[in-house]
Amino acid sequence: MKIIIAGAGEVGYHLAKQLSLDEHDITIIDIDGARLDRIGSNSDVLTIPGSSTSIEILKSAHVENTDLLVAVTSSEAVNVNTAILAKKLGAKRTIARVSNDEYISADYKDMFKNLGVDNLIYPEDLAAIELVKLIERAAATDVIEFENGLLTLIGLKLDKNAKVIHKTMRETASEYHSLNYRIVAIHRGMRTLIPSGNDIFLP
Structure with missing residues (x-):
């Protein structure tokens, strides 16, 4: 995935390190050159000095081709504005770190989504590993935990x-045998199917 991280503080630093190890294409933006030097010397990432609320800076990071933007600066306003701008400029998915728990209320979820913020992260001390889990599920349309x-x-x-695509369930299970998963249903058009090993994945 192509991912832009806004903010090279502690959360952004550890998030970039973890994701670069997972071979994602990472670009990190921060106004602090020293922070960028630190992450650039320790991880395989592209660093861009400047404000993530600058349209020109976001364009220089090729936000229009970005699968995900994660805004984790120390400023809630910067994070929310960055996510909104990135979405308007073409980012497929956006996540913003906030410090106001009022924002994460279910009552406001649709409001933020309509603005361009797909997910809000709270509290302030959320560990970077939790962000990684959310990013790994960025392609998911529904996630339900039990x-x-x-x-x-x-x-x-x-x-x-x-x-x-165009592989059978059996072929895919063999190819990804190390993954612990089970396909329980396929939804096509108006039909929901219980899959067998011979069923084929279709777009």
Whole structure:
């Protein structure tokens, strides 16, 4: 995935390190050159000095081709504005770190989504690993956890470029045998199917 991280503080630093190890294409933006030097010397990331609320800076990071933008600066206003701008400029998905728990109320979820902020992260000390988990699910249309995360039901919409397209369930299970998952249903048009090993993945 191509990911832009706004903010090279502690959360942004550790998030960039973790995601670069997972071979994501990471660009990190910050106004503090020393912070960028620190992350640039320790991780395989592209660093851009400047404000993430600058349209020109976001364009220089190729936000229009970005799968995900994560805004984790120390400023709630900067994070929300960055996410809104990024979405308007073409980012597929946006996440903003906030310090006001009022914003994460279900009553305001649709309001922020309409503005261009797909997900809000709270509280302030949220560990970077929790952000990684959310990013790994960025392609999911539905995520439901059971038993405090021991079992997770994930709904995915496959596009035409997905690696599993036109492969059978059996072929995919063999190719990704190290993954602990089970396909429980396929939704096509108005029909929901219980899959067998011979069913084929379609976009």
